[in-house]
Amino acid sequence: MPVALTFLSRYAWLIWLLALAPTFVHADSQTSLQRLHEPWSDLLNRHVTYEGRLDYQGLQEDEAELLDYLMSLRKVTPSAAWTPQETKAFWLNVYNASAAYLVVQYYPVSSINDIRVKALSGAKSPWEAPVVNVGGQTYSLNQIEREKLSSSTPDPRIHFGLMYASASAAPMPKEAYDGSRLDQQLDAQTRRYLNDSNFNLLTATHLKLSGLFDAYAKDFGSPSEVRAFITHYTQTPIEPTATIEYLSFSWALNDRNTLNTSQPMSRH
Incomplete structure (x- = not known):
């Protein structure tokens, strides 16, 4: 990739964050939420291997599609009309797509922990940098995990649904999370991970x-x-x-x- 294009690619997330304020839309029905996450589901279907690994080189070739999906999230205001499962599925997809996009910007890299994201206050870890934008509000990956996906009654299955970009984390599914099927999806993730001798x-x-x-x-x-x-x-x-x-x-x-x-x- 030419040097100029490499520079632009690595800082595309900053352009994404600094874009003009979006026009907010509401995804208040199950069908509209499913349509919202279809691009991410298509990318997973194409680039997650049978073993549950992510083909980052292939995803890099479809970087524009991934960025379009993330940009669409800028226009979405999470709704009180969503069910708890729809809300949880939404934030799981946001987290996973944002983590994947972050790795793509720095790929090839041997570990997500090697990434340092430049910010106005100095370089930050990939977990603490404000690399996510939903409804015009910026978040770090840690904020999503702790503030959006944690509750007074934790669901430990979440840790098998989050894309930690690690070889020891749970294999990725080949589809986006869907609120109407989330329990079945997380149960399948948990069962797959626990019964795989590569992990436990x-x-x-x-x-x-x-x-x-x-x-x-x-x-x-x-x-x-x-x-x-x-x-x-x-x-x-x-x-x-x-x-x-x-x-x-x-x-x-x-x-x-x-x-x-x-x-x-x-x-x-």
């Missing part, structure tokens, strides 16, 4: 769990609650006294081809 090793008496369980221990609850949660999603019989340990966590990019460098998972 489960026996009746000993659970070797992804570092995600340790980093978000508050959401998963006590050891007995963790065992009950796992039992719900696996056919492996889990003893009430099964011991728990946490596996190292690879922050290598969840690219279709990736290195496997491991390190402890910590909340970003």
Whole structure:
């Protein structure tokens, strides 16, 4: 890619944030919400591999489509008329598409944690930079996770639905999240992740769990609650006294081809 185009591509998110104030629209029906997320669903269908990895090089070729989708979100004001599941699906899609777009701007990169986003107050991590714009309001990825997807009754399945851009995180689905099917989609994500020995090793008496369980221990609850949660999603019989340990966590990019460098998972 020519140097000038590379520069423009890397700072496209800044142009996106500094664009003129949008004309707000409302997506108050299930059908209109589904149409809103269709472009993202199409991109996932094209660029997520069978194993649940993201083909960033391929997505880079469709960067304009991804940016168009993100720009459309500037015109949407989340509505009180949405169901809780529709709201949750909306923010999951926003988070995942924004994280993917951020990686695309700096690709090739070995880990999302290597990215430093230039901002007026200085370089910020990819988790704290204001790289998301919804309804004219800017957010960081962490703000979306903590303020929009957390509640007094946490749904730990969220951590298998968020695109942490990590090889040790849950495989990505090949479709956008849909409020009308969100429970089934998150259940499928959780079941797929827990029963994959690349991420968790489960026996009746000993659970070797992804570092995600340790980093978000508050959401998963006590050891007995963790065992009950796992039992719900696996056919492996889990003893009430099964011991728990946490596996190292690879922050290598969840690219279709990736290195496997491991390190402890910590909340970003």
